[in-house]
Amino acid sequence: MEPARTPFTAPLTDSAPIPRLGLLLGALLILLAWLGWHAPNTGEIALPWPLAAALAGAFVLGAAAGLLPGRRRQRAIAQEQLALASAGQDLLARIGTDRIAAPADPALRPLADLVNTFADHRQAELGRVSDRNNQLALTRRLTGWMYWEQDTEGRYTRLETETEEQSLLARSLLGRTRWECGGIQLGRSIAGAAANPAPDSQWLAHREQIARGKTFSEMVWSAPIDANRRVFIVESGRPRVDQDGRIVGYSGLIRDVGGALAAERATQNLMTALRVAPEPTLLIEATPGLPGWRVRWANAAACAMLGRTDSEILTASPDTLFGGDNRACIEAIGGALASGRGVRLESELADRYGQTRTASMRIDPVLPLEGLQPQAALSIDYFHAETERLREQAGSAHRLLSEQSARLSELEQASRELESFSYTVSHDLRAPLRVVDGFARILKDDFSASLDPTGHDHLNRILTAASRMNQMIDSLLSLARVSSQPIVPGPVDLSLLAQQIVDELRSQEPQRRVEVSIARSIVASGDRTLLRIVLENLLSNAWKYTGRTDPATIEFDCVRDGASTVYRVSDNGAGFDMRFADRLFGTFQRLHSANEFPGTGVGLATAARIVQRHRGRIWAESAPGEGARFHFTLNEQPASPPAH
Secondary structure (H helix, E strand, O other), X not given: OOOOOOOOOOOOOOOOHHHHHHHHHHHHHHHHHHHHHHOOOOOOOOOOHHHHHHHHHHHHHHHHHHHHHHHHHHHHHHHHHHHHHHHHHHHHOOOOOOOOOOOOOHHHHHHHHHHHHHHHHHHHXXXXXXXXXXXXXXXXXXXXXXXXXXXXXXXXXXXXXXXXHHHHHHHHHEOOOOOOOOOEEEEOOHHHHHHOOOOEOXXXXXXXXXXXXXXXXXXXEEEEOOOOOEEEEEEEEEEEEOOOOOEEEEEEEEEEOHHHHHHHHHHHHHHHHHHHOOOOEEEEEEOOOXXXXXXXXXXXXXXXXXOOOHHHHHHOOHHHHHOHHHHHHHHHHHHHHHHOOOEEEEEEEEOOOOOEEEEEEEEEEEOOOOOOOOEEEEEEEOXXXXXXXXXXXXXXXXXXXXXXXHHHHHHHHHHHHHHHHHXXXXXXXXXXXHHHHHHHHHHHHHOOOOOOHHHHHHHHHHHHHHHHHHHHHHHHHHHHHHHHOOOOOOEEEHHHHHXXXXXXXXXXXXXXXXXXXXXXXXXXXXXXXHHHXXXXXXXXXHHHHOXXXXXXXXXXXXXXXXXXXXXXXXXXOOXXXXXXXXXXXXXXXXXXXXXXXXXXXXXXXXXXXXXXXXXXXXXXXXXXXXXXXXXXXXXXXXXXXXXO
16 A cells, blocks of 8 residues: 655745845835825926836836746746655655656755655665565575464465475465364474374374464474375474564464485484494594594494493594504504595404404495595404304314214114113023022922021022122113103102102111101202102112111201202211212212122112203212211203303
């Protein structure tokens, strides 16, 4: 709307000096004529009144002739004043930019110059505005930013576009709010939306934010522009206020960031892949002076290898990371970085705990940018040296496997021979033994009257030896079965088994007075049948070798020894000499004569074999006349190999 024009007026100039003088003279002549007309008649020559009137009229006509050009000039000046006023009004209305001609009256020329100065300034301002509009249009076109305005309800009322794609987005947004056009809020920054998008189609937090009149920035959201396509945009805005300070809407900038969002997502995916990559990787950068480089980034594998956090790696010097003894390697890395060429190196690297390992390193330069320090990816491969070591171990393992295969064949052959031996013992050896025992008993029953005491003694010896031989065969078969019987592991209550065995021993010799102490709730993992045989042999031996001790005491308990549990069977019986302890667990090895304590000498060998099959150890402590204590363990973990 054009502003109302204020009338511009200028005072008219005074009449010219000549018309003013004519009027004065004319008045004087009229006065003289009047005086001459009314003067008394004294006889002197008097001016006739007609002549005086004529002179006065002539003067009046002359004065009028002098006054008319002045009036015309005044009208010309007034017209020039009106032209100046009109030009000023045009400038005030911001529609006039043309200069005006210089007026004829010198008094009006300063005013004309002022108007022309205003016109020059107006023309320069319009040029600057046009140039600024062109700059803004170019900026919007190159950067993709669009200016927008919204009303108090959050509806878009204005969107300035430069491209067809922007116009398509503007048409889908104008007249609607973000949540009315199907928009989905994704995050508060491009990096945040790419790393951890939090879709919000209700816009609850944002609607509360604009309801409180808060400024927002870098808000990332997606909007549909047609039935099959959505765009990803970033937006910033601030409230618009009127003269009274009331919020009348919002204004801000918006642009499409689909490409930037995809690039950020790809970058974050790449960094995540590098961070979790199994190969230790460092991003290094050249620095002035020695050693010539520093670490700018490290992945998780590198942190684990060096035994440091990523912040510690970034602040540590190469000497700290690789050790002062690796100066040659550190300088070689700096030289490769400075020359921009890939290099492979091998060196001994030590972590912060002093553990040293052989590493193969690869330096891959990154394409440099002009003006920036050269960078490279430093990959550290422990697996190369490990592979060589494993290859050597594989050869040794292959040889060992061949040896084990041969040994397995031998064991299978020995097992078959053992089975054949067991069959032979149980059938072929028992047959003649039964014949000897049978005929000896016939002689004793049928011919005992004809035999003298010496003959009876010989027959008794034969029968005793046959019985002892039969017991030894049973013991050998039992040992063979123990060695070949498969183990069925499970929880075994050793305290309960020990109590059952002691109860059986008491039932066989109820007259004996033996004090037995069994610890409660001793549970182990193993084969129940085989572990019962172990306890039977150890408790039977304790019961047997305390036969001449009164009162006799037997104890079964366990103690912790590091990571292992040691089970113990103790007694206060006859004991034995530790000098012969190496013979204790051998087959048919006895430290006491059969006359003192009966037995076959296979029980402890059987117990030792069962303990070994349960990955345990068995040993004894004793002294003659001071009793014995047998110890055994089960399921011991193998010792860890020494660290290299």
